[in-house]
Amino acid sequence: MSDQSTDKAADSNADAPVAAPAPNLSELPTGGVPLFAMPPVRAPEGFPPGFEYLASEIHTGPGPALRLMPQGYAFPASAIHPFDPVVLANRAYLTRGYFDEHIVQGFIDRVYGHTLVTYDGLAELSNQVRFCEMEGIEGDYVELGAYKGGCIGIMAMSNLHYGKKPRMIHAFDSFEGLPQPVAQDIDANFNAMFKLTDEQKQGKLETINAVAAGEQYLLELMRKIEYPADKLRIHKGWFQDTVPVAAQEIEKIAVLRLDGDLYESYVVPLAHLYDKVVPGGFIIIDDWIFKGCRDAVTEFFAQRGGMPYLHRVDITVRVIRKPF
Structure with missing residues (x-):
């Protein structure tokens, strides 16, 4: 509402209640009006000790008492991308x-620009590392598909x-991007997302220039986190070449x-x-939305007597806890 329109409304009826000014729509990625205000939240009297109260400090800390949300906005039910402008707002x-x-x-916040993983995927990863540290679950932290190092950074900070x-x-x-897919990867969802030519679907260990980033992004992030350099091993290359070799040196995960x-x-x-x-350790499957991922995981466990329970994190992330 402009100052001019407010003045006109006041002139027409001086005794009428004055509506709250509308927010600056240019500052809201989807536009909107005040929906509700989040008051300071305190745990109810007699709240069970040791039970985490879900109202975090972001609701009660310093800052404006009232916040605005776009009208009708709700966080996506399928997957929340933490750096989406509307989510950030x-x-x-x-x-x-x-x-x-x-x-x-x-x-x-500290891995901004270094990951494409969902909010729940990142938060769940941090909680899994915390659990391993608190419960004394031994082993290294390992990621295949490190990209710019966002999840590596989450594991490092949580550790x-x-x-x-x-x-x-x-x-x-590979730090070159994804290789060519094989037949098991291809379906309508995959084709719509990657839009590859037939020549790029031959299963060759050649980059399709998707999800490509050099290792300098990962190294820069880890320097900012101040994680000990001797506690980071970068295995650069196609998994078919690097994983069998690295498996000889990794004892526990x-x-x-x-x-x-990909499959x-x-x-x-x-x-x-x-x-x-x-x-008691964790296996995180980030790409359940892709057919190749689902087929590979299902086939692997079928050969071992059956699929373990998959914990659903969001539309694309699944977690298995290794049975004792």
Whole structure:
């Protein structure tokens, strides 16, 4: 509402209640009007001790008492991308019930520009590392498909915050982008997302120039985090070449994060690294939305007597806890 229109309304009826001014629509990615205000939140009297109260400090800390949301806006039910402009504009309301969520959100802020992983995928990863540190689950932290290092950074920060000492972290990536897919990868969803030619679907270990980033982004992030350089191993190259070699040196894995998108990028690490995951450790599957990922995981466990329970994080992330 402009000052001119407000003045006209006041002149027409001086005794009428004055409506709250509308927000500057240019500052809201989708436009909108005030929907509700989030008052300071306190735990009810007699709240059970030891139970995490879900209202995080972002709702009660310093800052304006009232916040605005676009009219009718709700966080997506399928997947929340933490750096989407609309999500960022409404982050004050984003509370999903994770342990220490305000701390986790600080970790997520620090990997801005270094990841394509969903909010729940990142928050769940941090909580899994925290759990391993608090419960003494041994092993390295491993990611296949490190991209610009966002998830590596989340694991590093969570390890430093909750752990007694830095653990070895392994980052696998070609740092050239994805290789060509094989027949098991191809369906309508894959074709719509990648839009490849027939020549790019031959399964060759040649980049299709998708999800490509050099290792300097990962190294820069880890320097900012101040993670010990001798506790980071970068395995550069195609998984078919690097994973069998690295499997000889990795003894135990606490968290195995798989984010290779493609069928072969799941077949190879599962074959060589799954048995390295300690009982009680975690296997994270980031690409359940892709047919190639689903086929590779399903086939692997079918050969081992059946699929374990898959914990659903969001539309694309699944988690397995290694049975004891």
